[in-house]
Amino acid sequence: xxxxxxxxxxxxxxxxxxxxxxxxxxxxxxxxxxxxxxxxxxxxxxxxxxxxxxxxxxxxxxxxxxxxxxxxxxxxxxxxxxxxxxxxxxxxxxxxxxxxxxxxxxxxxxxxxxxxxxxxxxxxxxxxxxxxxxxxxxxxxxxxxxxxxxxxxxxxxxxxxxxxxxxxxxxxxxxxxxxxxxxxxxxxxxxxxxxxxxxxxxxxxxxxxxxxxxxxxxxxxxxxxxxxxxxxxxxxxxxxxxxxxxxxxxxxxxxxxxxxxxxxxxxxxxxxxxxxxxxxxxxxxxxxxxxxxxxxxxxxxxxxxxxxxxxxxxxxxxxxxxxxxxxxx
Amino acid sequence: xxxxxxxxxxxxxxxxxxxxxxxxxxxxxxxxxxxxxxxxxxxxxxxxxxxxxxxxxxxxxxxxxxxxxxxxxxxxxxxxxxxxxxxxxxxxxxxxxxxxxxxxxxxxxxxxxxxxxxxxxxxxxxxxxxxxxxxxxxxxxxxxxxxxxxxxxxxxxxxxxxxxxxxxxxxxxxxxxxxxxxxxxxxxxxxxxxxxxxxxxxxxxxxxxxxxxxxxxxxxxxxxxxxxxxxxxxxxxxxxxxxxxxxxxxxxxxxxxxxxxxxxxxxxxxxxxxxxxxxxxxxxxxxxxxxxxxxxxxxxxxxxxxxxxxxxxxxxxxxxxxxxxxxxx
Numbered sequence: 001x002x003x004x005x006x007x008x009x010x011x012x013x014x015x016x017x018x019x020x021x022x023x024x025x026x027x028x029x030x031x032x033x034x035x036x037x038x039x040x041x042x043x044x045x046x047x048x049x050x051x052x053x054x055x056x057x058x059x060x061x062x063x064x065x066x067x068x069x070x071x072x073x074x075x076x077x078x079x080x081x082x083x084x085x086x087x088x089x090x091x092x093x094x095x096x097x098x099x100x101x102x103x104x105x106x107x108x109x110x111x112x113x114x115x116x117x118x119x120x121x122x123x124x125x126x127x128x129x130x131x132x133x134x135x136x137x138x139x140x141x142x143x144x145x146x147x148x149x150x151x152x153x154x155x156x157x158x159x160x161x162x163x164x165x166x167x168x169x170x171x172x173x174x175x176x177x178x179x180x181x182x183x184x185x186x187x188x189x190x191x192x193x194x195x196x197x198x199x200x201x202x203x204x205x206x207x208x209x210x211x212x213x214x215x216x217x218x219x220x221x222x223x224x225x226x227x228x229x230x231x232x233x234x235x236x237x238x239x240x241x242x243x244x245x246x247x248x249x250x251x252x253x254x255x256x257x258x259x260x261x262x263x264x265x266x267x268x269x270x271x272x273x274x275x276x277x278x279x280x281x282x283x284x285x286x287x288x289x290x291x292x293x294x295x296x297x298x299x300x301x302x303x304x305x306x307x308x309x310x311x312x313x314x315x316x317x318x319x320x321x322x323x324x325x326x327x328x329x
Numbered sequence: 330x331x332x333x334x335x336x337x338x339x340x341x342x343x344x345x346x347x348x349x350x351x352x353x354x355x356x357x358x359x360x361x362x363x364x365x366x367x368x369x370x371x372x373x374x375x376x377x378x379x380x381x382x383x384x385x386x387x388x389x390x391x392x393x394x395x396x397x398x399x400x401x402x403x404x405x406x407x408x409x410x411x412x413x414x415x416x417x418x419x420x421x422x423x424x425x426x427x428x429x430x431x432x433x434x435x436x437x438x439x440x441x442x443x444x445x446x447x448x449x450x451x452x453x454x455x456x457x458x459x460x461x462x463x464x465x466x467x468x469x470x471x472x473x474x475x476x477x478x479x480x481x482x483x484x485x486x487x488x489x490x491x492x493x494x495x496x497x498x499x500x501x502x503x504x505x506x507x508x509x510x511x512x513x514x515x516x517x518x519x520x521x522x523x524x525x526x527x528x529x530x531x532x533x534x535x536x537x538x539x540x541x542x543x544x545x546x547x548x549x550x551x552x553x554x555x556x557x558x559x560x561x562x563x564x565x566x567x568x569x570x571x572x573x574x575x576x577x578x579x580x581x582x583x584x585x586x587x588x589x590x591x592x593x594x595x596x597x598x599x600x601x602x603x604x605x606x607x608x609x610x611x612x613x614x615x616x617x618x619x620x621x622x623x624x625x626x627x628x629x630x631x632x633x634x635x636x637x638x639x640x641x642x643x644x645x646x647x648x649x650x651x652x653x654x655x656x657x658x
Contacts, residue, residue, distance in 0.1 A: 042519060042520060188381065188547070189381065191589065192589035214518070214519060216519075217548075217592055220592060220597075221599070241596065244596075255520060258520055259548070260549055261594075263592070269530070270552065272520065272527055273520040277518070
């Protein structure tokens with residue numbers, strides 16, 4: 001399948017009082033048509049910042065995109081002016097945000113907010129846009145969608161609001177949907193509803209999805225490929241099964257080991273990753289995970305490894321050491 | 330007291346919060362946060378309390394500690410009914426019952442040093458003073474894996490995981506018997522969660538502590554608990570030891586809840602069939618008649634609306650509140 005989006009060497013920084021925060025340090029990846037890409041990492045690893053950089057949603061200043069290209073339909077998203085970006089954002093690439101409580105305007109009706117992207121991008125009349133809003137609200141499972149158009153966000157529960165947000169993101173039939181932790185604020189039974197809904201919609205509409213999360217469980221059942229991020233870098237990328245059955249970066253290994261599993265019959269002490277995530281105040285010349293890594297060797301302290309193909313096709317890791325053998329490659 | 334004896338007994342505990350409205354703030358209705366629950370906590374065990382947001386699990390923890398005074402019911406500890414104790418008598422009991430809070434950013438006073446924070450319980454209960462207190466604080470810091478030299482630092486100088494360790498040290502300051510852990514890890518990153526869970530397990534082993542572990546993360550609760558109680562809309566629907574609950578759940582809500590948890594394994598996720606619950610949790614202001622879960626339950630019949638199911642022991646040490654528990658075994 002052809003690449004829909006190609007990101008090369010993306011670097012985003014923020015200027016703060018303490019110094020420059022190196023949030024994203026040269027991130028490159030491709031997204032294929034119809035593919036669901038999971039982006040996994042802990043808070044502050046750059047997963048959200050890298051995606052928001054693509055859509056010009058980084059507040060500048062203090063933010064600044066220092067380098068990189070992002071090719072979509074023959075154009076570089078990072079070089080677009082506001083007007084050009086407006087035609088992409090919300091219509092060809094749209095976003096579902098994490099918090100369904102604060103992402104709506106509380107004084108506008110659900111109908112108006114859901115129909116808005118379609119009215120703006122397709123120059124549609126109000127009647128036409130509302131009709132389409134009803135169609136998409138029904139698609140995401142809002143009962144009595146037509147009667148509920150005049151309701152306000154506070155009249156919906158968290159799970160229902162997230163459904164409305166998905167309807168809003170899909171109303172222009174985007175090619176790419178960026179889902180930024182869309183289920184983190186929801187309860188687990190509601191989360192299961194939303195995940196099933198997304199799987200269903202993906203099949204019906206055939207869009208590509210970038211799913212940002214810190215939950216390795218969600219990605220396992222949803223993504224085709226996974227990028228694992230740490231300290232502003234992608235440190236491992238692989239097809240989903242390869243990543244879980246054969247993790248190659250010590251950080252990925254550590255993350256999987258720190259999770260309790262419900263299918264374990266024997267008690268097992270969790271493997272914690274000692275230490276803390278990096279502060280991002282410098283762009284390290286060494287491996288960013290080195291201070292917490294059990295496998296670190298001398299080389300890791302001097303030189304930051306790039307992604308290299310390590311295990312089977314499409315499985316890349318940025319590490320000098322093979323964690324299986326404990327030896328350098 | 331020997332390990333395995335009943336340490337604390339909760340009998341028919343109710344906690345209702347009035348909703349005050351209108352002139353003279355007359356209370357028109359009330360939130361049925363905890364609506365008649367009974368269980369025992371054994372000495373040296375970890376009892377997990379799980380449920381979705383708003384089910385009353387945190388209220389249960391706080392009502393046991395008398396941070397909220399119960400509307401009705403008994404909390405028996407050490408020969409006394411805490412619900413009836415007042416003033417000095419209650420204060421004297423409090424040192425044996427401590428709490429670790431969810432949010433390590435909000436639960437430590439930003440204007441107090443770490444030494445003051447951990448020493449405060451000793452001041453209040455007049456246990457140790459001056460140099461002896463200082464030594465005890467250092468000892469506690471070491472116990473929770475922090476450098477004793479951090480004594481004079483302020484909370485903002487620490488990361489989330491380290492702050493949670495400070496909270497643990499404060500809870501340990503008076504050598505309590507029972508610690509209510511109210512979602513102690515849900516605000517932490519995945520790699521840090523395992524650190525704190527391992528610490529809690531070590532402390533339990535070394536100091537013979539008893540935990541009431543409140544959480545919504547079912548895989549973590551399974552990992553840390555000996556027995557688990559599942560709450561839904563103010564009542565306990567099922568209680569069993571951890572292996573039984575996860576291998577042979579009986580209550581339809583427990584089944585749905587367990588099936589909703591994503592597994593960090595793409596091979597298992599591929600084959601899993603989820604029970605997707607319809608709709609949302611009803612409001613605790615107006616809970617459904619009869620069985621609380623009937624509005625979302627696929628097995629619901631007329632009797633479920635008419636009669637409250639009794640919370641009874643259907644198999645040894647396995648309690649369920651469902652009219653059809655025998656059929657669902």
